[in-house]
Amino acid sequence: MPYIRIEITREGVTQEQKKQLIAGATELMVRVLDKDPATTFVVIDEVDLDNWGVGGRPVVEWRREQAEARSG
Amino acid sequence: MPYIRIEITREGVTQEQKKQLIAGATELMVRVLDKDPATTFVVIDEVDLDNWGVGGRPVVEWRREQAEARSG
Amino acid sequence: MPYIRIEITREGVTQEQKKQLIAGATELMVRVLDKDPATTFVVIDEVDLDNWGVGGRPVVEWRREQAEARSG
Amino acid sequence: MPYIRIEITREGVTQEQKKQLIAGATELMVRVLDKDPATTFVVIDEVDLDNWGVGGRPVVEWRREQAEARSG
Amino acid sequence: MPYIRIEITREGVTQEQKKQLIAGATELMVRVLDKDPATTFVVIDEVDLDNWGVGGRPVVEWRREQAEARSG
């Protein structure tokens, strides 16, 4: 009876994509661990961009810097 | 100093019900583990229906199929 | 289909106490929210004392200071 | 930069199975959301059987009852 | 590659404060554990006041009682 929590930035993830995440994570549990889908939970947590940090700064700033470094 | 996280689908849970969840979870810690309520946290996380999966599909689809199977 | 996570310090919680936590948390979901026990998960996370902090220090130090302050 | 947490019961999951869970969860993020694997974290949390409840009792008891109900 | 989750009540935390939380938590990982900021995630989870309990009741009630007890 797995519980899978998927935390991602909130950036327009569609209902169809959420369905694919739920289906894919569940299939993974069935295929690798022979778990029962009926007792497999998948929870998607969409996190506002301001609330996600990487590299010591908000993700939007960090992405901009990474892009500049590459193009620089 | 327990921390209890209650994840449920967002479906019109009332303020009164949330109070009962907080009171009940705290009492459980006091009764079973003799914990101090003053250092017992309860966090309720309401998850959008599209973001909760079970049986490999969104919970709304899964419930519909379960109902059809029973009535079928 | 609730998921409840109970985080407590690892201090000799017995198997019987764990059963009571699982039963109590599940009953709370049934009583307050009319949830189905068959799709209610309870996960107990026992955290080593060194790994839990409150008041800016490990819980063992904090408890000792609280006790001294009261007896002082 | 997704973070995926996989909580499962601790029942002899092998190193090879863990590799497959990590690879599969990461591929899912790439395929569905076009995420960068280099900033995709997967954390597997193995939970002792006594610490996982479903149906209001420890998972081992619950499985036994389900099996008896089916064979009964 | 640490993952730090900061759960706080939703009470007007500003974008600037969020930046300071992200920077501070990341610096802590670098200073104490010599971690690489590029693989350090910080996620801030703002929880509605009704959804956070302490002392067996919603945090707003609990704060009011604490204030009354002090002024009383």
Place this chain on the structure above:
Amino acid sequence: MPYIRIEITREGVTQEQKKQLIAGATELMVRVLDKDPATTFVVIDEVDLDNWGVGGRPVVEWRREQAEARSG
């Protein structure tokens, strides 16, 4: 009343380092958000190396490849 969860790989983190993580995370809440240390929890979750993935593979493999790429 913040709750901070620090998830790191289990690699010989000392008791002294844990104390610094607890103190530092609590100070951050006081400095940035004016929170009360007495109701600030810090939980450190040490994750076995096999159970942490990045870049689609276990962290140990990923680090080796990164090192080879740099030296290569």
